[in-house]
Amino acid sequence: MAKTSDTRVKFKTRWYHRHPKYWFRKDKPRPAGHRDAPEVVRLDPEPGVTPSPKPPVRIFLGTEPMQARAERVFIWSVVRRRDPARAYEIHLMKDLKGFDRNGWTTGFTNYRYAIPALAGEQGRAIYNDVDQIYLADPAEMFDLDMKGAGILCVQKDETSVSLLDCARMAPHWRIEEARTPLKRKHFLDIIAREDLWGELPGVWNARDTEYGPDVAKCFHFTTLRTQPWRPFPDQLFYEDHPEGECWFALERSSNDARFNGFTRERPSRGFAAALAALGQAPRADAARAAQDARKLAQAAGAASVLVVSPEGDAQPDIRGASVSAARLDETLRAGANRRADGVLCVGGLSGLPEEDVAWALDALFDAGGGFLAVSLKLDPARIGTAAALPPEWWRLQLELASARAPDRLWSLAVTGAGSAKTFRGGATASRAA
Structure with missing residues (x-):
């Protein structure tokens, strides 16, 4: 007993x-x-x-x-x-x-x-x-x-x-x-x-x-x-x-085990529709995102940065690193495939269903060897997407994803809902502070 x-x-x-x-x-x-x-x-x-x-x-x-x-x-x-x-x-x-x-x-x-x-x-x-x-x-x-x-x-x-x-x-x-x-x-x-x-x-x-x-x-x-x-x-x-x-x-x-309840192979039932509508997700502040990415690139010694956005057209200046661009949907579909020393995700992520954010973050961490910088804009009116969730939820998701990729740095810049917040973490976060 x-x-x-x-x-x-x-x-x-x-x-x-x-x-x-x-x-x-x-x-x-x-x-x-x-x-x-x-x-x-x-x-x-x-x-x-x-x-x-x-x-x-x-x-x-x-x-x-x-x-x-x-x-x-x-x-x-x-x-x-x-x-x-x-x-x-x-x-x-x-x-x-x-x-x-x-x-x-x-x-x-x-x-x-x-x-x-x-x-x-x-x-x-x-x-x-x-x-x-x-x-x-x-x-x-x-x-x-x-x-x-x-x-x-x-x-x-x-x-x-x-x-x-x-x-x-x-x-x-x-x-x-x-x-x-x-x-x-x-x-x-x-x-x-x-x-x-x-x-x-x-x-x-x-x-x-x-x-x-x-x-x-x-x-x-x-x-x-x-x-x-x-x-x-x-x-x-x-x-x-x-x-x-x-x-x-x-x-x-x-x-x-890098476990998530939902995966690329078995996403939530709303994932396909959300992926098709990524262009409607709230637009993030690209300039602020580039600033955070520069700090992380310097701390991680990154020579190349993959900039991921809904349309694949964001190419902010990240001094000291070569920049390439990719669409968010293509990056999520690509699977584990390191493509740069670090990744900057500008917008789009907040347009996904809540259940798919965890494995999407894992995919973004996999695409870059040293760091992941995420910039997103929240909108409480977008009920049914992760854009309606508070900054603290997003911070939790980055912390959990970082535990599955403990050798990476990360940053999160959140705007919208009347506030702007930045969070940082990862194996050597103090160097990027």
Whole structure:
């Protein structure tokens, strides 16, 4: 058994754990969602393996943009533990249309109650919060004998890891109600009233001090202030998690594998349309981009710079280095192919879907051996593209991509939305400061 703990005390975030900035923004309305359905990461049976006749393991993940680091590691944990003969589908429940999210604790709190509808009211589905990792094959949980229950979870009021019989739950957890500001209690009361609950073994939701390294099958970093990836430093005073190395080791292995949930070969469903419309993406400040690239070129000792832009026509002066130009779409399609000592990407990147930015950054890092300078303009009105995401999200994406290419320098110049910000990092960032 996993260790036991008083869940009502140990995992609670109290007012004094919150940063003062949180209280000023606590009741700020969340923007409306823009996705008709969750984006799906599909894991097919591995090549050369006889496919399993069992149904795909469907996982619905509650997540949000600023949890990109945790989201990626969660997916990687499934990849590491999956049955290679079986198909898996990870549905990313993020920024969905039609949900009134005001008053939600997270940006995805009530999405779980819409899973029966999102799953077509048939078959089984696992629900996970994004602050978890699998240490065993989730197919083991997916195939459990539910003994007629509509939902399995460790407690009647703890649905952060759940196994759902979607046909059984559909009449009770209705998407129309999930879209309203109804509170958690409404949906939990339904479980009790309709006798839907069955007990999920605690190893599938080992929360913080319940974790046992040789026993736990799903590790849940429940306490907000000790989550190893520290997603909201402006909201919480963070502390180290005593078992944080378990999460960090998994992230390091994902970096070594240069893993992303979406790839050039399997991009998001909106990627092709976005690529065709790159010319409409907000135009970046080429002069400012050239200034940043000059600093990085000098620090990296770069003699050649590839300037990537939507039309391939940007050729700013980068003193001391020869400059060549390329279209962004062609660069992303080209694959791993070093073409210069460094890369300057001027605009276009913000026109991509959120899911494709990570692998696009990897492609740009691959095109240049020493550095990547990115200049982009944001536009909150361009909902559905990465241009609508805040500068902090873009900084996170560059930091994550840099961890997959640790020998490179990088810079990010962001304009738009009434501000201009520059971020720098990489192996020897101090030399480019």
